[in-house]
Amino acid sequence: MSGDKNYITVNNSIRSWLFTTDHKRVAILYFASITLFFFIGGAAAALMRLELVSPAGHFFTSDEYNRLFTMHGVIMVWFFLIPSIPNTLGNFIVPLMIGARDLAFPRLNLTSWYLFMAGGATTLYALFKGGIDTGWTFYTPFSTMYSNSYVAIAVAGVFIVGFSSILTGLNFIVTIHRLRAPGLTWYRLPLFLWSLYATSAILVLATPVLAMTLLLIALDRVFGIGIFDPARGGDPLLFQHLFWFYSHPAVYIMILPGMGVVSELIACYSRKEVFGYSFVAWSAIAIACIGFFVWGHHMFVSGQSPFAGLVFSFMSFAVAVPSAIKVFNWTATMHKGWVHFDAPMLYALGFIGLFTFGGLSGLFLACLAYDVYVTDTYFVIAHFHYIMVGGMVTAYFGGLHYWWPKITGRMYPEYWARAAAILIFFGFNMTFLPQFILGVLGMPRRYHVYPPEFEIWHVLSSAGASILVVAYALPLFYLGWSIFFGERSSANPWQTTGLEWQTSSPPPPHNFAATPTVTRKPYDFNVNGEPRAQNA
Amino acid sequence: MTPVIRPPAVLVFSWLAALVLLSITVIAAYLPLGAGNTIVALLIAFTKAAIVAAVFMELRRQNGFIITFATAGFFWLAILFWLAFTDYSTRANFPPTINWGL
Amino acid sequence: MPEPQPAAQFAHLPQQHEVAQLGIWTFLATEVLFFGALLLSYAVYRSADPAAFAEAARHTKIAIGTINTAILLTSSFLVAWAVAVVKTGGSRFAAFLLWSAAALGLSFIGLKGVEYAMEYGEHLLPGFGFRYDGPASQSVALFFSFYIVATVIHAIHVAVGIAVFAVIGRRAYQHAYSGSYHSPVIVFGLYWHFVDIVWIFLFALIYLPGRSG
Numbered sequence: 001m002s003g004d005k006n007y008i009t010v011n012n013s014i015r016s017w018l019f020t021t022d023h024k025r026v027a028i029l030y031f032a033s034i035t036l037f038f039f040i041g042g043a044a045a046a047l048m049r050l051e052l053v054s055p056a057g058h059f060f061t062s063d064e065y066n067r068l069f070t071m072h073g074v075i076m077v078w079f080f081l082i083p084s085i086p087n088t089l090g091n092f093i094v095p096l097m098i099g100a101r102d103l104a105f106p107r108l109n110l111t112s113w114y115l116f117m118a119g120g121a122t123t124l125y126a127l128f129k130g131g132i133d134t135g136w137t138f139y140t141p142f143s144t145m146y147s148n149s150y151v152a153i154a155v156a157g158v159f160i161v162g163f164s165s166i167l168t169g170l171n172f173i174v175t176i177h178r179l180r181a182p183g184l185t186w187y188r189l190p191l192f193l194w195s196l197y198a199t200s201a202i203l204v205l206a207t208p209v210l211a212m213t214l215l216l217i218a219l220d221r222v223f224g225i226g227i228f229d230p231a232r233g234g235d236p237l238l239f240q241h242l243f244w245f246y247s248h249p250a251v252y253i254m255i256l257p258g259m260g261v262v263s264e265l266i267a268c269y270s271r272k273e274v275f276g277y278s279f280v281a282w283s284a285i286a287i288a289c290i291g292f293f294v295w296g297h298h299m300f301v302s303g304q305s306p307f308a309g310l311v312f313s314f315m316s317f318a319v320a321v322p323s324a325i326k327v328f329n330w331t332a333t334m335h336k337g338w339v340h341f342d343a344p345m346l347y348a349l350g351f352i353g354l355f356t357f358g359g360l361s362g363l364f365l366a367c368l369a370y371d372v373y374v375t376d377t378y379f380v381i382a383h384f385h386y387i388m389v390g391g392m393v394t395a396y397f398g399g400l401h402y403w404w405p406k407i408t409g410r411m412y413p414e415y416w417a418r419a420a421a422i423l424i425f426f427g428f429n430m431t432f433l434p435q436f437i438l439g440v441l442g443m444p445r446r447y448h449v450y451p452p453e454f455e456i457w458h459v460l461s462s463a464g465a466s467i468l469v470v471a472y473a474l475p476l477f478y479l480g481w482s483i484f485f486g487e488r489s490s491a492n493p494w495q496t497t498g499l500e501w502q503t504s505s506p507p508p509p510h511n512f513a514a515t516p517t518v519t520r521k522p523y524d525f526n527v528n529g530e531p532r533a534q535n536a
Numbered sequence: 537m538t539p540v541i542r543p544p545a546v547l548v549f550s551w552l553a554a555l556v557l558l559s560i561t562v563i564a565a566y567l568p569l570g571a572g573n574t575i576v577a578l579l580i581a582f583t584k585a586a587i588v589a590a591v592f593m594e595l596r597r598q599n600g601f602i603i604t605f606a607t608a609g610f611f612w613l614a615i616l617f618w619l620a621f622t623d624y625s626t627r628a629n630f631p632p633t634i635n636w637g638l
Numbered sequence: 639m640p641e642p643q644p645a646a647q648f649a650h651l652p653q654q655h656e657v658a659q660l661g662i663w664t665f666l667a668t669e670v671l672f673f674g675a676l677l678l679s680y681a682v683y684r685s686a687d688p689a690a691f692a693e694a695a696r697h698t699k700i701a702i703g704t705i706n707t708a709i710l711l712t713s714s715f716l717v718a719w720a721v722a723v724v725k726t727g728g729s730r731f732a733a734f735l736l737w738s739a740a741a742l743g744l745s746f747i748g749l750k751g752v753e754y755a756m757e758y759g760e761h762l763l764p765g766f767g768f769r770y771d772g773p774a775s776q777s778v779a780l781f782f783s784f785y786i787v788a789t790v791i792h793a794i795h796v797a798v799g800i801a802v803f804a805v806i807g808r809r810a811y812q813h814a815y816s817g818s819y820h821s822p823v824i825v826f827g828l829y830w831h832f833v834d835i836v837w838i839f840l841f842a843l844i845y846l847p848g849r850s851g
Contacts, residue, residue, distance in 0.1 A: 095647075102647040104657045170664045178657045179647065205612045208668045212675035216787070223765030225783045227679065233631055233776030238682055241620045242675050292615050296623065308623035510646065539728025543719040551715035555708060561842065562704055565849040573850055581842035584711075585835045592718040593831045605663040609670030616671075616678055624682055631686040 006409065006506040021106035022509060024407075027092035029113050034080050034088065035476075037120065041075035042472065044068050048448075049431075049465040052458045057449050065448040066133035067149070073136025074127070078158050079120050081388060082250065085257035086168055086203075087116070089399045090196050092407055094172060096500035096507060097190055099181025099516045099535070104174040108167050115164035123157030126150035135446060137247070140228035140239040144220035152221040155214040162211045165253075169203025172196055181499065181535075183518035187281075188534065190498055190522045191274060194281040195260025198288035202249045202256075206292070210246035213239065237303055244295035252291040255355075255387060256284055258395030259326055262348045265398050266330045268496040269345035270337030271529030273522070276329040283322035290319040300371045309368050316366035320359060327356050338529045342494075343417035347398030350425045351391055358386025361436065376446075379439025385432045394424065397475065404479065405493045409506040410486030416478040423471040430464025497524055497531045550591040554584050642819045655821040662825045666832045669795075673836055676788050680843060683780045690777030692848025697762055697778075698785070702753045703845035706746050707837060713742035714834040717803075717827045724810065724820040732823065733811035739830065740803040743796050750793050757782075785844055792840060795833045802826050 007024045010016075017025055048068050051059050060068065091109065095102050103109050126132060132149040134142060143151050176197050180189075217239075219225055226232035228239045267274050274280055296304055296312030330352055339345070361383040365371050374380065404412055434457040443454050450458070492501040497520075503512050516535035524532040561580040565573060590596040595606055624630060648654040684691040720735035754763070761769040764783045772778075806822050809815065815823060 100647055104647070105661060106645075106647065166668050170661060170668070173664055174657055174660045177660060178653065204664055204668050205609070205671055208670075208672035209616065209675040212672050215791075216676075216679070219765075219787060225764045225779075225787075227780065227783050230631075233683070233686070233780055235631060235682065235686075237623070238679060241623065242678065245616050245620075245675075292612065293619065296619065303627075303629075304623040305626040305628070307626040308619070311619065311622050515649075538726070539723060539731060540726040541723060541728055541731050543715075544722050547715060547718050547722065551711060554711045558704065558707055558711065561846065562700070565700075565846040568850045574847065577842040577846045581838050584838045588711075588714055588831050588835050588838070592714050592834075593828055594721075602659070602663060605660065605667065609667035609674070612667075613670055613674035613677075616674060617681065620678055620682065621685075624685060631683075 004504075004508060006504065007509045008409075008506055010509050019110070021102070021110055023091050023095050023103050023106060023109055024507065024509075026106075026109045026113055027088050027090075027407075030083060030087040030091060030116070033113070033116060033120065034084055037075050037079035038472075040124075041072050041080055042469075044072035044075070046465065046469060048072060049462040051448050052450075053462045055450050055452045055455050055458075060448065062448065063133060066135075066446070067127075067131035069446055070132050070135050071127050074123060074132075074154065074158065076388075077136055077250070077254075078161050079116075079123070081254040081392060082165060083116060083168075084254075084392070084396050085261060085399060086172070086196060086199055086253075087112075089261065089396075089403060090168075090172065090257060093403060093500055094175060094193065094196060095179070096406075096503065096511055097193055097498060098176065098179060098184055099499045099512065099518065100175065100179040101510045101512070101515075103171045104179055105167075105171050108171055112164045112167040112171070115167070116161055119157045119159070119161030119164060121157070122160060123154050126153035126157060129153075137243065138214075138217055138239075139243075140217065140220070140236045141230065141234075144217055144228055152218045155217050159211055159214045159218070162207045162214070165203050166207050166211075169200035169207070172200040173204065176200075181516050181518055184499075184534075187278065188518055188521055189281075191263035191277070191280055191284075192257075192260035195256045195263070195284045198284040199253050199256045199260075201285075202253050202288050202291065206246040206249040206253075209242055210250075213242040213246070216242075237299065240299050240302055241295070241304075244298045245292075248295040248298065249288070249291045251384070251387070252287055254392050256287060258351065258355075258392040258399075259284065259323075261395045261399035261402070262330060262351050263326075264498070265344050265348035265402055266333050267523040267525075268402070268494055269340045269342055269348070270334045271340075271525050272333055272337035273525060274329060275332035275335075276325075277522070280326055280329045283325045286322040287319065290315065290322070294319050294366075297366055297371070300368055301375050313366055313368040313371075317363065320363055320366070323355075323359055327352060327359075341418070343412075343414060343421050344398045344402040346418055346421035346425075347394050347401065350421065351394045351398065354386050354390025354394060354425075354428065358383055358390055361386065374439050376444055377439040378435040378443045378445055381445050382432050382435035382439055385435070390428050390432070394428075397421070397424070400475075400479075402494070403500075404482070405489035406500055406505045406507070408483055408486070409489055409504075410482045411489050411493065412482040412486060413478050416474065420471055420474040420478070423467065423474070427464050427467030427471045431461050431468055432464070434458070434460040434464075492531075495531055497522060497534055499534055502533055502535060546591060550587050554587050557584050557587075651819060655824075658821050658825050659828075662828050666828065669832060669836075673788070673791070676784065676791075677839075677843075680784045680788075683777065683784070684847075687774070687777045690774035691781050693772075693774050694778040694781035695844065695847035696849065697757075697760070698845050699753050699756060700845045700849070702749050703841055706749050707841045709742050709746050709749075710834045710837050713739040713746075714831050716742070717830050720810075721820070721823055721827050724815050724823050725817055727817050729810045729813045729815045729820075732815065733807045736803045736807035736810060736823070740800045740807065743800040743803075746796055747793055747800075750789060754786075788840055788844070792833070792836055795836070799826070799830045799833055802829070 007022055129150055132151050132154045134147050176193055216227055220227055226234055228234045228236050263274055263280060293315040294312055296308055297316045300309050401417055438454055438457045443450055489505045491504050499516055518534045520532055520534045557580050561577055564576045595603060644651045644654040716735045716739040720732040724732040757763055758766055761767050762782050763786055764779050768779055770778045806826060
């Protein structure tokens with residue numbers, strides 16, 4: 001056994017990594033990339049929170065501050081959140097979970113990473129040349145006509161990375177449809193795959209609209225076409241319709257994989273099958289579908305017709321229902337389960353709490369009348385950070401820890417991991433809870449100077465951010481340490497179900513010695529909490 | 537196997553039908569039909585597209601699974617059009633005008 | 639030529655073909671939405687001022703447009719014919735059909751070039767010295783913005799198709815394809831037919847409005 005090579009040790013050359021078609025290696029390439037982007041985007045956030053400690057602008061001019069929050073948004077959305085779980089955990093785990101030797105299109109997978117890097121390099125070039133000041137939303141006609149910044153280059157970078165997303169989604173859809181092991185019917189799929197399938201559908205259907213929209217901005221910048229210029233008969237709201245048609249489903253691209261991870265974690269650490277499996281599965285599909293009907297809730301005060309506002313508001317309430325169904329089912333899964341508070345479970349529990357809280361605040365925003373009051377305030381910022389950071393990033397860390405032994409063959413130090421999880425939870429709430437209050441009090445988003453009566457809340461928020469800096473850096477250290485010095489892991493250290501645990505940690509290059517045949521439902525734990533493997 | 541060079545009859549007929557439809561649509565464009573011009577043009581376009589899709593792309597021989605994938609894009613595009621037009625068809629001030637002095 | 643083997647992640651060759659087919663249809667769905675976003679812009683601005691759009695459309699070159707549509711329809715026919723032929727083992731003849739389709743694609747692009755030159759001379763291309771006298775000037779500019787973006791992007795897709803057919807035509811000429819393995823011909827054929835369908839709709843929206851005015 002010790003003589004057998006795993007996917008890491010089979011070849012050490014740089015060439016073998018940069019020209020790999022092994023989905024596991026592509027996942028590692030992505031891990032490295034998005035970690036880099038996470039820290040760049042996080043640095044921008046840290047600088048923003050530093051600036052916001054005092055009511056007057058201390059370190060940055062307004063123009064510089066505009067460039068900071070734009071950089072933070074663009075990098076975090078397109079270069080961290082959207083690729084995070086799908087391209088790292090997804091790329092690594094999907095073929096293992098379905099009993100396949102690789103994804104359907106391994107070379108497209110590698111191409112997708114190169115496109116990601118090309119897009120990232122292009123956008124970073126724009127950002128470090130001086131940046132853009134439009135906000136990550138690139139609203140016209142400011143972005144097309146008046147902004148004095150590197151808009152065309154930045155949108156070119158996002159355009160390129162969009163194709164990376166599309167190829168990933170395409171790969172997952174085809175893989176899940178056609179490469180499942182014998183006996184692995186749809187209702188035997190782990191819920192992580194249902195969520196990734198729903199995510200992939202959105203990736204494939206929404207991203208092209210963004211691509212065209214960004215192309216139109218770039219053409220407008222370079223050729224002065226005037227397609228969104230009201231002085232030339234254009235409609236700025238057309239841009240917003242096109243932009244949000246993608247960008248709202250994009251937030252579901254970001255959160256659905258996290259929900260999939262949480263389903264895996266809750267089942268494993270409750271030693272119980274997921275309650276209402278088919279409801280959780282179909283709610284992922286429902287979120288993906290209904291998520292396409294709600295984009296106008298970003299435009300309630302932009303000038304769209306009140307009738308359209310009404311329709312979008314109604315739909316926005318509807319999309320909360322499948323999310324709630326998931327939360328109820330996770331809770332029911334834990335009920336009478338044998339709950340273990342390992343670090344991944346702490347992250348999963350944090351997700352449930354923070355996502356629920358953030359999701360409820362979303363209902364306030366879905367309510368047209370209330371949204372008029374809090375739109376473009378810190379209420380919105382708090383809402384989406386609860387979902388994206390409190391939800392998505394937490395789930396990402398949970399999944400990372402859960403599958404860490406499988407990916408690296410090493411165990412991380414458990415007590416450090418639990419400490420980091422708890423520190424993240426407290427730091428996060430301290431950062432973003434005050435922002436709900438700020439929003440209701442009237443603090444606008446994207447401003448760096450504000451009335452002195454808001455100062456206490458900003459100070460609290462920035463203090464929380466300083467805790468988060470430490471809390472997010474911690475895993476970097478102990479996970480990095482574990483790669484070299486961590487205890488070696490067995491094939492199934494968590495004693496859980498799922499095909500990925502039926503092969504060694506780390507897996508061999510072709511995943512399985514022989515294609516497994518699946519005979520059981522997922523999450524098949526007996527009454528003693530012992531797993532029955534799907535291919536047993 | 538011995539190669540068959542002759543094109544299948546259905547392909548030839550489909551191609552000719554598409555060309556005939558092309559002629560009809562061009563001629564129809566010059567007829568004064570008012571709002572009907574747009575409808576006729578789009579109907580004929582849909583028909584030509586349907587011929588290409590069903591015969592050349594062999595969708596007529598595919599199962600529902602492939603047909604679902606083939607039509608999904610159009611379905612989602614319809615969502616974009618429908619909801620965007622709930623705005624555009626009910627907006628009071630469209631196209632937007634600029635009030636330079638108030 | 640030895641029987642081609644499926645790639646490592648596939649159990650057998652038909653699975654590889656099914657996967658390729660599903661992949662191309664998924665990709666075509668993304669293309670529908672890519673062009674569709676542009677179509678929404680067209681629809682929105684046309685609904686704002688239909689008469690002005692009709693006036694703008696009258697300035698397009700319907701003769702070139704019609705010939706180009708016929709060219710693409712014929713090239714689609716040739717590609718579909720090539721698929722039928724290669725299924726019966728006629729790999730070399732299929733190569734000629736694919737190259738002919740590529741040649742038709744080249745003539746399509748050539749005619750587009752002629753058309754753009756004419757429109758540039760008439761100052762109809764926004765961003766390239768656009769000038770139009772009359773109250774409909776804004777809508778005409780928006781129409782031709784849509785025209786140039788849509789047709790250039792479409793032409794790029796045609797160019798990609800030409801390059802692809804040059805390559806798989808060569809493989810077909812070298813008998814790489816047979817009755818049991820001809821998946822690339824089908825898959826890239828689907829791409830080409832889709833490009834044809836996009837043009838069918840662009841033709842109806844660009845060249846036909848306003849002719850009866």
